[in-house]
Each structure stands twice: as C-alpha cells, then as structure tokens.
Amino acid sequence: MGMAAEDQFHVLAVDDSIIDRKLIETLLKISSYQVTAVDSGSKALEFLGLHEEDEQSDANIPSVSPSNHHQVLEVNLIITDYCMPGMTGYDLLRKIKESKSLKDIPVVIMSSENEPSRINRCLEDGAQEFFLKPVQLSDVNKLRPHLLKGSSKGNQHTINKTDEATMEQENQSTERQRNILYHDLEVVQLEFDNL
Amino acid sequence: MEVGQMQRQWLDYTKSLFLEGFLDGQFLQLQQLQDESNPDFVVEVVSLFFEDSEKLLNDLTSALGQQSVDFKRVDAHVHQLKGSSSSIGAQRVKNACIALRNYCEEQNIEGCIGCLQQVKHEYNMVKNKLENLFRLEQQIVAAGGSIPMTELGF
Numbered sequence: 507m508g509m510a511a512e513d514q515f516h517v518l519a520v521d522d523s524i525i526d527r528k529l530i531e532t533l534l535k536i537s538s539y540q541v542t543a544v545d546s547g548s549k550a551l552e553f554l555g556l557h558e559e560d561e562q563s564d565a566n567i568p569s570v571s572p573s574n575h576h577q578v579l580e581v582n583l584i585i586t587d588y589c590m591p592g593m594t595g596y597d598l599l600r601k602i603k604e605s606k607s608l609k610d611i612p613v614v615i616m617s618s619e620n621e622p623s624r625i626n627r628c629l630e631d632g633a634q635e636f637f638l639k640p641v642q643l644s645d646v647n648k649l650r651p652h653l654l655k656g657s658s659k660g661n662q663h664t665i666n667k668t669d670e671a672t673m674e675q676e677n678q679s680t681e682r683q684r685n686i687l688y689h690d691l692e693v694v695q696l697e698f699d700n701l
Numbered sequence: 702m703e704v705g706q707m708q709r710q711w712l713d714y715t716k717s718l719f720l721e722g723f724l725d726g727q728f729l730q731l732q733q734l735q736d737e738s739n740p741d742f743v744v745e746v747v748s749l750f751f752e753d754s755e756k757l758l759n760d761l762t763s764a765l766g767q768q769s770v771d772f773k774r775v776d777a778h779v780h781q782l783k784g785s786s787s788s789i790g791a792q793r794v795k796n797a798c799i800a801l802r803n804y805c806e807e808q809n810i811e812g813c814i815g816c817l818q819q820v821k822h823e824y825n826m827v828k829n830k831l832e833n834l835f836r837l838e839q840q841i842v843a844a845g846g847s848i849p850m851t852e853l854g855f
Contacts, residue, residue: 525749525785532734532742589780618784640727640788643734 515653519543520550520586520598521616526639530585530616533646547586547593547601554581556605581611582653587639588617588624596628603632612652616641704846711837712852718834723827728790732850747831750789754824757782758817765814775813776805782820793823 517539519530527543534541544550584602588595595615602608615628618639625636634652637645702710718724735742757778764775783798797820804812838848 523753523781523785523788525746525753525788528746528749529731529788532739536734536739591777618780618787639784640730642730 514538514540515582516540516542516580517649518550518553518581518584520545520547520584520590520595522546522587522590526587526616526641530641533641533643534585536643537646537649539649542581547590547595547598550584550586550598551601554602554608556601556608583612583614583649585614585616585637585649588615588628589619596624596631599628599631599633614649614652702840704841704844707837707841707844708846708849711834711841712849714834714837715853718830722792723830724790725792726790727787729853731789732853735850744835747789747835750785750791751828753785754782754794758821758824761817761820765810765817770808770810770813772805772808776802779805791824791827794820794827797823 517534519527519534519541521527521530521543522545524545527545531541531543542553544553584598586595586598593601595617599613599615602611602613609632612634613632614635614637615633616637616639617624620638628636635645635648719728731743731746761775761778761782764771764778779798779802783795783802786792786794786798797816801813801816801820804816841848
C-alpha cells in the first residue's frame with residue numbers, strides 16, 4: 507500500500523494554531539500527501555530555504571539551495587492560514603510569489619473569516635484557492651489539479667511540447683499499423699471467400 | 702454492563718450532544734477522519750483543544766482584569782478560541798466567543814467580563830460531556846467492542 511517517497515506530493519502546511527495544524531496534517535495525510543507542518547510564516551520561509559535577504563535579481567545565480575541539510579524533499583504546494591501573528595498568510599504569499607525560486611509553487615490560503623475583499627486580494631495576488639475554515643476533506647480533494655510535480659512550470663511546458671511531437675509520430679505509426687492489419691484481414695477474408 | 706448496552710449508551714449520548722447543540726457537524730468530520738491508522742485522532746485533537754483553551758481562558762481573564770484593558774489583545778485571544786472551538790465542532794463555545802468578540806469591538810468591559818463567564822461555562826460543559834464520551838469509548842474498547850460511529854445516522 508505504501509507509495510514511494512518520490513511519487514508522493516509534499517505539502518507544506520503553515521498555521522499558528524496547534525489544533526488546526528493537527529487537523530490539516532491529518533486531512534493531507536489521509537489524501538496521501540507527505541506533510542511538513544510549521545507554525546509561522548518565517549519558519550515556512552526558512553524551510554523553503556529562503557531568507558529575508560535573498561533578492562534573486564541575477565538569473566545566473568542558481569536556485570537557492572536548502573539551508574537545512576535534512577530538507578531533501580521539494581515542496582509541491584503550500585497551504586497557509588491567513589491570520590497569523592507576525593507574518594500573515596498574505597505576507598507569506600507575497601514573499602513566495604516575489605521569489606524567483608519559489609514563485610511557481612501553488613499557494614492555498616485558509617481563513618475562518620469569510621471576507622470577500624480578503625479572498626479576492628489573495629486570489630488576485632496569486633493564491634490558487636481560498637478555503638474557509640474549518641477545512642474539510644472535500645476542500646483537500648480540490649488540491650490535486652493545482653499540484654506541480656517536478657520542475658517549474660516553464661520546464662513543464664517544454665516537456666509537454668516534446669511529448670506532443672512524439673505522440674503525433676506514434677499516432678501516425680499506429681494508424682499505419684492499423685491500416686496494414688485491416689489490409690491483411692481483407693486479404694484473408696477474400697481468400698476465405700474464394701474457397 | 703455488556704458491550705451492546707454500552708454501545709447503545711454511546712449512541713444515545715452522542716446524539717444528545719448534537720441535538721443539544723454542544724457539538725456540530727465538524728465533530729462528525731473529526732470522527733470520520735479517525736480510522737485504524739489513526740485510532741486516537743479525536744481524543745488527540747480534543748486534548749489539544751482542552752490544553753489550548755485553558756491557557757486562552759486564563760489569558761483572557763488576566764487581560765480583562767488589567768487597569769487599562771488592551772482590547773486588541775483580548776480580541777486576538779477570543780479569535781483563537783473561536784477558531785479552535787470551530788475546528789473541533791464545539792458549537793456553543795464558538796457562539797459564546799462570537800458574542801464576546803462583539804463586546805470587545807464595542808470596548809464594553811462589563812459586557813466582556815460577563816460574556817467571558819458564559820464562554821467559560823460553555824467550555825466546562827462541553828469538556829465534561831466529551832470526557833464522559835471518551836470514558837464510554839474506553840469502556841467499550843476495553844470490553845472488546847468497537848465504537849459504532851457509522852450508526853450515528855446523521
């Protein structure tokens with residue numbers, strides 16, 4: 507029943523409430539995600555290997571490497587509470603979207619307050635989804651389409667183009683094979699008829 | 702008491718908690734997340750809630766007892782308590798918190814203090830009820846039975 511570590515998506519959950527952390531962790535684990543839960547935006551950035559001072563304006567500088575030697579897994583999605591002391595979920599969202607190395611990681615915001623202006627602001631500034639608390643299993647089920655496995659979006663597009671070209675070629679050869687088969691069948695049919 | 706009787710008692714007790722509004726649908730969600738790989742989930746989350754709430758209630762008492770009440774601080778604590786009670790389905794505690802937040806917004810100290818009493822009262826009641834429920838569960842499991850969650854029929 508176990509999935510290999512590489513096959514599982516890794517979600518970083520951020521919430522200052524210990525109860526909500528336990529809840530989101532369980533919801534995610536039940537949905538077969540690997541989870542790391544932290545209690546603040548600054549801890550989240552630390553885990554992601556991003557420090558306050560990092561300003562990646564030069565594209566020649568390689569992506570920020572993890573500061574923690576035990577952070578081997580990449581993060582495929584970040585789900586964060588909105589209302590947190592210090593750095594809010596919105597602040598965290600902005601920092602992630604402003605980071606060259608992290609901006610393509612999908613971010614989902616959770617909040618107990620159903621405030622349309624807050625929701626719109628988050629979605630406009632790059633959040634993929636906004637969940638009202640308490641978060642349900644049905645909400646977590648909405649995450650899968652947003653998940654990005656492996657490299658960044660840019661690379662994925664390139665891969666898709668190559669795949670498309672290959673698929674076209676394969677389709678054409680399959681068509682050819684099918685035609686040959688039909689031809690052979692026809693020949694066989696004719697031979698039967700002639701018996 | 703034999704297992705069947707205990708299970709019926711558990712069912713009746715649980716249903717009454719919902720009917721009397723102590724618990725809402727969120728508690729059912731928690732129960733549904735509990736399974737063989739996570740057999741103590743509900744007790745664990747609720748225990749965290751008890752610990753967290755007791756601390757918050759103490760902080761609130763202290764904050765409202767200050768010479769000059771810091772309403773922002775009071776509001777922050779109530780917001781936390783409202784959130785956690787909502788997360789475990791403790792409906793009456795959550796509603797009492799909403800009322801307390803309103804008094805806070807009005808900066809009405811008397812109102813806040815009275816409402817805090819109400820929050821404490823609701824908290825103690827649901828704590829008591831949940832502890833009874835968990836004790837029943839322990840007895841059922843100790844007697845070799847299982848907790849008939851699927852028979853709640855909501």
